[in-house]
Amino acid sequence: MNPMHPDDLARRLSLGLLSFPVTHFDADLAFDEDRYREHLSWQAEHDVAGLFAAGGTGEGFSLTPEEIDRVVRAAVGEVGGRVPVLAPATGGTAAAAAQARAAQEAGADGVLLLPPYLTEAGQEGLIEHVSAVCRATDLGVIVYSRANAVYTHHTVAALAERNPNLIGLKDGVGDIEAMTRTYATVGDRLIYIGGLPTAETFALPLTELGVTTYSSAMYNFVPGFALEFFAAVRSRDRAEVYRRLNEFVLPYLEIRDRGRGYAVSIVKAGLDAVGRHGGPVRPPLTALAEDECAELAALIRKVS
Numbered sequence: 001m002n003p004m005h006p007d008d009l010a011r012r013l014s015l016g017l018l019s020f021p022v023t024h025f026d027a028d029l030a031f032d033e034d035r036y037r038e039h040l041s042w043q044a045e046h047d048v049a050g051l052f053a054a055g056g057t058g059e060g061f062s063l064t065p066e067e068i069d070r071v072v073r074a075a076v077g078e079v080g081g082r083v084p085v086l087a088p089a090t091g092g093t094a095a096a097a098a099q100a101r102a103a104q105e106a107g108a109d110g111v112l113l114l115p116p117y118l119t120e121a122g123q124e125g126l127i128e129h130v131s132a133v134c135r136a137t138d139l140g141v142i143v144y145s146r147a148n149a150v151y152t153h154h155t156v157a158a159l160a161e162r163n164p165n166l167i168g169l170k171d172g173v174g175d176i177e178a179m180t181r182t183y184a185t186v187g188d189r190l191i192y193i194g195g196l197p198t199a200e201t202f203a204l205p206l207t208e209l210g211v212t213t214y215s216s217a218m219y220n221f222v223p224g225f226a227l228e229f230f231a232a233v234r235s236r237d238r239a240e241v242y243r244r245l246n247e248f249v250l251p252y253l254e255i256r257d258r259g260r261g262y263a264v265s266i267v268k269a270g271l272d273a274v275g276r277h278g279g280p281v282r283p284p285l286t287a288l289a290e291d292e293c294a295e296l297a298a299l300i301r302k303v304s
C-alpha cells in the first residue's frame, strides 16, 4: 500500500485534536497488546485527527526499538485507515532513521521525531539529525522541539527548505517570542502542534499565535471533555475555555506538579479512575500515591 502523502497527512492532522495514547503494560511491565488495541479502538471512535503511538505519554522513551515496532504495528493493525497513525523516532540519528524506515514498513502514516537523548546539540547538528531522519522515509515527519533539541526559527526555516517531507513542528517549550518568530518566518509551510505537558493549558493563546492544533494526553481518559475543550478553543470561546480550565485543568495541574514525570503517570492514573487500566508506568517514572489517585478520581467524576 502506498503511504499517505505528507501534504495529505498535514491537512488531516490540522483538522482536529491529536491523541497521544499511553502504552499498556502488564504487572511485569511487558507490553500488553490486547489492552492497548482495545484502548486505541475506543480512542478512534471519537472525532480525533491523528493518533501518535508511543510518544511521550506513550512512554516511547522507555521502549526498545523492537517494542516500538510492535506497538506501531498494533496501532496500525487496530486503527489504521480510520485515523492517521504516527510512529515515534527516538534516540541518536542512526537509531531514529532506522525507526523512521521501520515506521514506513509497518504501514504508519507519519513520524514524530523526538529529541535525541543525553547530549547537548547545536543547531547545525540538529539540522543534520532531522535531515537524516527525513531522508530515511517517504512519510511526513514532525519534529518535536523540547529538552535537548530546541529548534530556532532559522533552523526550522532551513529544515523546511531542505526537507520536503518535513510537515510540522511540535512545540514543547512554550517560548512565545520564539514561536512568534518561527511562525512569522516559516508561516503555513508547516503545521504547528502545541505539545507542552497538558497542552490544554496553553491552547487558547497558542492558537492566536498561529499554532494549528494540539496534542492531548487527557484525551486518554476524558475524551468527551477534551473534545469539548478543543471545540471551545477552536471557536475562540474564551469564557468557556476559562470555565473548563477552572473546573478541571488547573486543579489537575496541581496534582500533576507534585512529582517529576507525573505528566505521564497521571494519565495512567486517570485511566484507572475511569476503569480502563493502562497498567503501571515503567521506570524511571513512578506512580501517583494513593491519596493523589483518590483526589484525581474525584476531580474526574466532576466532568464525566
Ligand SMILES: O=C([O-])C(=O)C[C@H](O)[C@@H](O)C(=O)[O-]
Binding pocket: 020, 055, 056, 057, 058, 172, 194, 195, 196, 197, 198, 199, 200, 214, 215, 216, 217, 218, 263
Ligand atoms: O509526547 C507526548 O506525549 C506529548 O507531549 C503530548 C501530550 O499529549 C501533551 O501535549 C499533554 O500532556 O497534553
